[in-house]
Amino acid sequence: MGRLKGKVAIVGIGEVPTGRFPDRAAIFHAVESARLAIKDAGINKDLIDFVMPTAALYSPQFNTELVTCRIAEELGLRNAKTNCQIFAGGSSGSCFLKLGGSIIETGIANYVLCVHADRLGTGVTAQGGIDLFSTAGISAEWEVPFGQHYSAIAGLTTTRYKYETGCTDEQLAAVCVSNRKWAELNPNAFFRKPLTIEEVLASKMLSTPLRAKQSNMLFDGGSALIITSAERAAEITEKPVYLLGESGRVTHFVFSQEPDLTRFGWAEAAKEAFGEAGITPNDVDVAEIYDSYPIYQVIGMEELGFCRRGEAGEMYLKGDTWPGGRLPTTTNGGMLSQGHTGAGGGVALLVEAVRQLMGKAGQRQAPDAKIAVETGTGGTYMDAQVTILGTVIP
Amino acid sequence: MDRPKKPAPIVNDWARPFWEAARQGKLTIQQCKDCKKPIFYPRLCCPHCFSEDIHWIEASGKATVYSYTVVENNAPSAFIADMPYVVAVVRLEEGVQMLSNIVGCDPYEVKCDMPVQVTFEKLDEEFTLPKFKPI
Numbered sequence: 001m002g003r004l005k006g007k008v009a010i011v012g013i014g015e016v017p018t019g020r021f022p023d024r025a026a027i028f029h030a031v032e033s034a035r036l037a038i039k040d041a042g043i044n045k046d047l048i049d050f051v052m053p054t055a056a057l058y059s060p061q062f063n064t065e066l067v068t069c070r071i072a073e074e075l076g077l078r079n080a081k082t083n084c085q086i087f088a089g090g091s092s093g094s095c096f097l098k099l100g101g102s103i104i105e106t107g108i109a110n111y112v113l114c115v116h117a118d119r120l121g122t123g124v125t126a127q128g129g130i131d132l133f134s135t136a137g138i139s140a141e142w143e144v145p146f147g148q149h150y151s152a153i154a155g156l157t158t159t160r161y162k163y164e165t166g167c168t169d170e171q172l173a174a175v176c177v178s179n180r181k182w183a184e185l186n187p188n189a190f191f192r193k194p195l196t197i198e199e200v201l202a203s204k205m206l207s208t209p210l211r212a213k214q215s216n217m218l219f220d221g222g223s224a225l226i227i228t229s230a231e232r233a234a235e236i237t238e239k240p241v242y243l244l245g246e247s248g249r250v251t252h253f254v255f256s257q258e259p260d261l262t263r264f265g266w267a268e269a270a271k272e273a274f275g276e277a278g279i280t281p282n283d284v285d286v287a288e289i290y291d292s293y294p295i296y297q298v299i300g301m302e303e304l305g306f307c308r309r310g311e312a313g314e315m316y317l318k319g320d321t322w323p324g325g326r327l328p329t330t331t332n333g334g335m336l337s338q339g340h341t342g343a344g345g346g347v348a349l350l351v352e353a354v355r356q357l358m359g360k361a362g363q364r365q366a367p368d369a370k371i372a373v374e375t376g377t378g379g380t381y382m383d384a385q386v387t388i389l390g391t392v393i394p
Numbered sequence: 395m396d397r398p399k400k401p402a403p404i405v406n407d408w409a410r411p412f413w414e415a416a417r418q419g420k421l422t423i424q425q426c427k428d429c430k431k432p433i434f435y436p437r438l439c440c441p442h443c444f445s446e447d448i449h450w451i452e453a454s455g456k457a458t459v460y461s462y463t464v465v466e467n468n469a470p471s472a473f474i475a476d477m478p479y480v481v482a483v484v485r486l487e488e489g490v491q492m493l494s495n496i497v498g499c500d501p502y503e504v505k506c507d508m509p510v511q512v513t514f515e516k517l518d519e520e521f522t523l524p525k526f527k528p529i
């Protein structure tokens with residue numbers, strides 16, 4: 001087994017700060033992230049032969065620029081053979097590796113440049129953002145007419161999960177606190193001031209039991225990475241980050257059709273990804289678990305097998321997931337604290353997993369990190385994508 | 395400022411019988427004649443066994459609340475005036491799930507697994523939405 005295991009590697013990462021930059025055109029976030037990734041890899045830009053942008057949500061005009069080769073032209077990528085967009089919402093980062101890796105392994109390309117950029121912080125108004133996310137990914141026939149939107153979706157998951165497991169509001173608030181502790185150490189994060197459980201629980205109620213400080217906010221930002229073969233990676237860097245395992249499950253389009261609102265497809269996807277990598281959750285040094293709302297980071301932790309069902313809340317509360325804890329988790333601060341940039345929330349987590357394994361995470365470096373897991377999910381938590389990366393091939 | 399109009403369902407052709415029945419105060423779902431399983435939302439073919447032999451049945455309208463949330467702030471523009479309102483995933487007696495609103499009670503009385511019954515709310519001349527109220 002092991003289709004791509006150990007055969008492809010990430011050799012460069014780039015990221016611009018997440019925030020509100022009214023004077024910066026959206027293309028800046030794309031071009032600058034890509035430029036930083038090429039510099040990080042230490043390769044000649046003209047080695048890039050495949051450009052793989054993901055989609056931007058804030059404007060069709062900008063998204064079309066990503067589709068129609070603007071990144072290649074801005075950077076002068078003279079040997080680009082193909083520019084092709086890959087988009088699966090919040091799973092786009094995970095999909096970069098599946099698809100980019102396959103393109104490398106089959107010889108279609110030698111260096112794939114994956115880029116995300118969006119401008120949801122300054123490109124849309126606050127109410128415009130709410131309205132965008134009351135239709136994007138939500139069924140126009142079966143859910144939009146009932147006032148469905150993303151805060152309500154998180155509320156629906158949280159209500160049932162609390163009912164079945166006894167998880168407390170304090171434990172859910174602890175996820176936000178854990179992520180903030182990491183963001184305090186992340187120069188690219190938007191929210192960097194310390195946060196307490198009391199502050200989270202005192203914030204405005206959005207959709208019960210979800211409060212404002214348990215909700216992600218939309219920002220401008222971008223990140224990028226470069227994939228190549230394991231052989232080429234070994235020639236150009238001392239620390240290639242290998243793809244060790246991946247799998248996924250698609251479980252719904254219409255949110256209310258999800259058979260289990262408290263589990264989704266994580267357990268099956270994780271079993272296959274860990275199986276391909278030949279490791280268990282005990283071998284993982286860093287867990288970059290997709291958040292967007294605390295409940296999904298709790299469910300992800302449990303369904304991946306890092307603890308039993310109903311126990312993840314206590315891990316976040318006790319500090320297991322914090323800087324210095326036994327399982328550093330969502331170490332860029334996640335969408336809750338670094339900020340949500342659309343499809344880029346997931347790409348940023350993937351970039352962070354690579355950064356940790358390359359030993360480039362600065363103040364938030366997890367000690368001796370060799371194996372990382374990254375998760376992604378798009379739409380209304382429509383899929384469960386699990387990726388395992390490592391600096392060693394078990 | 396004008397209040398934005400409530401979004402009407404954007405209807406797929408094969409789902410029209412559902413909305414026509416709803417306008418007449420009936421909750422209908424599909425059932426597969428081959429594997430007998432209930433189907434919601436309406437499909438072109440059975441999502442369980444891929445049979446094209448599916449027909450419409452009237453549901454009892456009895457359901458339980460699988461999960462719910464009370465929207466207190468940051469609603470989509472067209473729903474701001476409705477706050478607080480309850481969004482819920484209900485499980486029909488026939489065994490399918492759907493999204494709706496729980497109405498006809500204090501929003502804070504809604505609980506998981508609570509029994510509810512369908513009730514219909516007219517949106518406009520064309521659409522009537524199935525909603526649910528406590529039994």
Ligand SMILES: [Zn+2]
Pocket residue numbers: 426427428429430431440441442443444445
């Ligand atoms: Zn059937």
